[in-house]
Amino acid sequence: MSADALAAPAAQFPDAAGHFGRFGGRFVPEALVAALDELGAAHRAAMADEQFRAEFDALLRDYAGTPSLLYEAHRFSARAGARVLLKREDLNHTGAHKVRNVLGQALLTRRMGKKRVIAETGAGQHGVATATAAALFDLDCVVYMGQVDTERQALNVARMRMLGATVVPVTNGSRTLKDAMNEAMRDWVANVDDTHYLIGTAAGPDPFPRLVRDFVRGIGDEARAQCLELTGALPDAITACVGGGSNALGIFHAFTDDPQVRLYGFEAGGEGVATGRHAASITGGSAGVLHGTRTYVLQDADGQTQESHSISAGLDYPGVGPEHAWLHDTGRASYRPVTDAEAMAAFELLCRTEGIIPAIESAHALAGTLAVAGELAAELGRQPTIVVNLSGRGDKDVHTAGEYFGILDKE
């Protein structure tokens, strides 16, 4: 990578063909290229269209409940040794940052004149969000979900069905998120004329990484203004969990041109990166091609995708959005693994100190915050201010967490 590329502001990326340095691009069947071109053009035109932006903003405000609060977590701060501000995306309609992405893409779907959306989902959060937007916009909706996940997330399957979506259990491969994504791609190749693939994270072929980023970047824009108002200064660090990475990109983006603001992405370390049972694509994987993009991938020496492992279904994916791969290579953001055990300890701490049950995904960001607070304090010589993206709420995780902590009553 040239020094110029490193110095260029992140907003100039990706390039016209969707590359973030050596990452990104399009590794797709030719049959999809026309649809990706159409989507890219629609996205560019929409972003330049004041009416579209106004409609998106109004939906986010009146329907999704944004801007989400920036809440100073005093008791958690005392334990962390940092001034911790929580970006409360868990309070959005449907319970996570994902509603921003699905509303943006649903508006684009309507703009392109398409009547049907398909989506992949792991834990079911993106599926529920997509089904929600489809109901609101009167779109047909099919959600692909690995059979393993439909069984462990039965409540979310019921939610999607209540909202009018068809849920298709995927029975091939490892029967989890990556296979649901394969199946959604196959559906899309066959039905691309009338169907939009409403992808759930800032991954996949261009233009998905950039358009998803644009729809979720309000998280960081809001947090930046809120932090300035609350503290009179920018934060010292931003922390977020990274699976595919949309919530992290959403909060990072407003700060990428502020070099004094450190950006931390926390990957799912599962049982520990050294054990091989993890979902840390950047810290434990290598560069490769998966699901239409070049990025960091968990793979064997022959390029076969390896299964990921995490207590958090939303982070349980063997790839990562290409912009994160690039932010890692340029050094602008730091990526570190957080184990299941560390995440669950932070989960419990937030419950007990703040009365907030976080998503287990977001608990990885909380655990990472606890880990870097001391380093930052030592480096700065004062108490650091850290904005944590609390990307989702933990209602969906009550069963998993209850089992983990052994607090469920026996039958």
Place this chain on the structure above:
Amino acid sequence: MSERSRIGVVFDKARADGRALLVGCMPAGFPTVEGSIAAMKTMIAAGVDVIELEIPYSDPVMDGPVIQRASGIALAGGVRTRDALRIVEEVAATGAPVAAMTYWNPIEQYGVDAFARDLAAAGGTGMVTPDLIPDEADEWLAASDAYGLDRTFLVAPSSTDERLAMTVAHCRGFVYATALMGVTGARAQISQAAPVLVSRVRAVTDLPVGVGLGVGTGAQAAAVAGYADAVIVGSALIRCLLDAPDQESGLSALRAVSAELAEGVRNPTP
């Protein structure tokens, strides 16, 4: 490197004979490495002209259920990319052209230049790349030139005229026209979009055009042979082995279906 690709000579002969070529696809290492070699040799003996050897991949998004299952069995059996190259070598020794068909990540991990070198050394004619478009193919363009390998990119009914011309301009050997919008797998009816797509390709190139996706019977093969230079069949052949109780009956079914398809391409429906 010569301008005329090795496979081009085979196409020339078929054209002179007034027939199309039959390209048969089989995953490397399915059901085992030795089993796949036996299957490919059986196909050739029964009249398949060109072998398209698919390198199994964990996430084959262009493939339907039959090839997914077969690839999964091959991978579960432990097949490696280097095994695929050995299979190429054994099958190419029969004299039939063998092209590799592969998703991009296994090649990128092997090393693009190294794979091209080893594929050429094994006697392979080139590569069909279902998820690599010319826009991302700089390394492969250079490596295929260096080792004299064919490049078969896919064109689709949805390709614009501009993209179709660009894609075809980067092909060497033959062009792969995907007959329908969808994944691999035999279908009751061949798409009406296929003849239109083939004539669009012919408007911009003299390269032979193969049609794939959905062909499963001799009659369908004859119909496609009426307008295309090659009929590409995968799932209908692979299914013979998947459905069979043992290897012998599988190879017997494979022989019969190969022969039926070979008869079809030799008697094009006008």
